[in-house]
Amino acid sequence: MLLIENVYAGYRDFDILKGVNLKVNPGEIVCVIGPNGAGKSTVFKAIYGLVKIRQGRVIFGEQNITNLRPQQILQAGVAIVPQMRSVFPQMSVRENLELGMYLEKNQQRIQKRIDYVLELFPKLAQRQYQQAGTMSGGEQRMLEIGRSLMLEPKLVMMDEPSAGLSPSMTKMIFENIVRLNQEIGLTVLAIEQNARQGLESSHRGYVLELGKNTFEGVASELLQDQEVRRSFLGG
Ligand SMILES: Nc1ncnc2c1ncn2[C@@H]1O[C@H](COP(=O)(O)OP(=O)(O)OP(=O)(O)O)[C@@H](O)[C@H]1O
Ligand SMILES: [Mg+2]
Known part of the structure; x- marks a missing residue:
């Protein structure tokens, strides 16, 4: 459904993303985790046309949406829930x-x-x-x-759905995301600093570090991976 191929993007003349590759299949919940400043929100902004992509491309369904305007991307069927309260x-x-x-x-x-x-x-x-x-x-x-569901999107992108929420509220939000995925087949790309919670609620996951994805896989396997555990899940 969504394919991000070798994307380079950043601010002014400086690249933050240096070859990001991601894929979201229809009906999946995919979670991108990674430390502060890794470029997670920049991936989000690059997909959504808020940051210019200098190299690589973003394909949504059959459509090349690289560097389209946010309004056009919304019309193509991608909705967003931003990181800041809105x-x-x-x-x-x-x-x-x-x-x-x-x-x-x-x-x-x-x-x-x-x-x-x-x-x-x-x-x-x-x-x-x-x-x-x-x-x-x-x-x-x-x-x-x-x-974000008002326009019947095919894909909803969420930047840190747990941002600023207590653990119990975070749990409630992720339960709702999983429920929507099961009830109406909603496809979700979530970016999440709360790595464990994010992966526990997802089908697949990616780790983003210093503007590149370093690990990817089935979420339950990432949760068991020694190195992912040590670096991102607190051992
Ligand atoms: N508007 C901007 N102008 C210049 N640099 C920026 C801008 N926005 C972000 N950056 C820089 O890009 C890098 C990646 O930021 P980004 O917000 O994508 O990280 P993140 O992984 O989402 O972090 P967090 O987990 O804190 O939300 C950081 O070094 C940040 O300082
Ligand atoms: Mg962010």
Whole structure:
């Protein structure tokens, strides 16, 4: 579904990514782990057209999406949940979901889709008229994931879904990602500093270090790998 081939990208004239290769198959949850500053968010930004790719390419389905604009990539069927909090705190849960479809004019279509997303997240449905900013961090993250589903994406990319969340909220978020994967076949590419939690919830994983992927494999095997354990999972 998504193929990242030998991608070089960075900021100003300096390469942060130096030949990244990743693959996401339909129906998979794939997790990219790696230390702070390894370039995980830069991979994300490069795929999404926020950082220029200088060499290599990104293929989504049949389409070459290398260096397309974020809007075009969204239209191709890739949605994102960014690393920083992105809900609009003064707006209700419902209004936040509506923003996930801001180009759609047909109110009926929008409301139908909101109801569909709320069905997937009963916790959000209970709070649909609550101000988003008054919800817990985990609930806000869930809302961001819900909003990313508004345009019926084929793939959702999540940059550190656990960022800033307590261990129990982190667990809840990953349980929801696995549930969406099972219930609606959602394909997910997650970038995660919380390596153990990320891999435990994924089918396959990649390790990114200094702008290159160094290990890859079935997530459960990476979790058992001596070197991966020593370097990234705390022994
Ligand atoms: N806008 C920018 N301009 C210049 N350098 C940047 C910019 N954004 C990131 N970098 C640098 O690129 C490198 C990789 O950053 P990136 O955010 O991709 O890392 P990361 O793996 O996502 O880290 P973290 O786990 O902390 O989120 C870092 O050295 C960072 O300082
Ligand atoms: Mg990051």
